[in-house]
Amino acid sequence: MTTFLFDKTIFGPVRSRRLGISLGINLLPNDSKFCSYNCVYCECGWNGEDKTFRPQLPSRETVKDLLEKKLKQMVADGELPDVITFAGNGEPTLHPDFPLIIDDTLELRDMLTPKARVAVLSNSTMTHKPSVVEALKKVDDNILKLDSGIEKTIRVMNKPTGYFSLEKMIGYLMSFEGKLIIQTLFLRGEHNKNRFDNTSEEELEAWIAALKKIKPEKVMIYSIDRDTPEENLIKVSSEELYDIAQKAESQLGIPFEVSA
Numbered sequence: 637m638t639t640f641l642f643d644k645t646i647f648g649p650v651r652s653r654r655l656g657i658s659l660g661i662n663l664l665p666n667d668s669k670f671c672s673y674n675c676v677y678c679e680c681g682w683n684g685e686d687k688t689f690r691p692q693l694p695s696r697e698t699v700k701d702l703l704e705k706k707l708k709q710m711v712a713d714g715e716l717p718d719v720i721t722f723a724g725n726g727e728p729t730l731h732p733d734f735p736l737i738i739d740d741t742l743e744l745r746d747m748l749t750p751k752a753r754v755a756v757l758s759n760s761t762m763t764h765k766p767s768v769v770e771a772l773k774k775v776d777d778n779i780l781k782l783d784s785g786i787e788k789t790i791r792v793m794n795k796p797t798g799y800f801s802l803e804k805m806i807g808y809l810m811s812f813e814g815k816l817i818i819q820t821l822f823l824r825g826e827h828n829k830n831r832f833d834n835t836s837e838e839e840l841e842a843w844i845a846a847l848k849k850i851k852p853e854k855v856m857i858y859s860i861d862r863d864t865p866e867e868n869l870i871k872v873s874s875e876e877l878y879d880i881a882q883k884a885e886s887q888l889g890i891p892f893e894v895s896a
């Protein structure tokens with residue numbers, strides 16, 4: 637497979653049909669992945685084998701400095717970002733200064749590009765930390781991953797690297813009191829002789845039941861688009877994604893967005 641890693645702390649801007657002009661922030665290393673999940677579909681590839689790996693993360697000061705320079709340059713060039721997005725080579729909320737970096741980013745955004753939204757793409761695994769929850773509540777688009785309402789499936793698809801309880805995670809997601817967007821990747825395939833298909837009736841029932849408890853403001857669904865570390869995966873078609881969205885929307889009454 638071709639592994640895709642961001643080689644900078646501030647990357648882009650990239651133009652996307654959905655987000656517009658998006659400036660990215662990668663709080664993880666620039667040459668390796670660091671994540672609390674090890675998803676079978678991760679575009680960054682598998683996690684490293686070394687369980688004691690402690691990555692070099694950019695400091696809070698470095699991120700603030702680089703972001704300020706980049707935003708000033710974008711203002712001077714007349715190319716303002718529509719969104720500043722925390723994504724990159726792993727899970728951004730693992731950065732120990734994540735809450736302070738969010739404060740810095742919101743301050744710089746307000747000062748230099750007040751119309752830009754601030755978005756975070758997170759896998760939800762650090763939502764047991766009150767400081768992370770408080771920081772995520774401050775951003776405009778708090779996008780949190782939930783690929784299944786069945787723990788066994790998450791263990792195969794997302795492969796949590798530490799302690800994991802889906803029941804507890806759903807409780808933490810409920811604590812956002814609706815100020816969150818859930819993002820779900822639909823997929824079928826096999827990994828380590830375990831078959832999975834999070835589009836089955838049983839799966840959709842459990843996923844919708846979890847969404848009923850979490851009450852997100854929106855749900856975004858998609859399937860794989862690039863190379864994946866596990867080869868035995870089957871992309872879910874856009875027709876199926878639209879069917880899933882329609883079915884869930886009629887039961888939940890919240891907006892769904894399909895990226896096909």
Ligand code: SF4
Binds near residue numbers: 671675677725
């Ligand atoms: S949560 Fe994201 S970065 Fe982490 S393994 Fe999954 S896809 Fe990769």
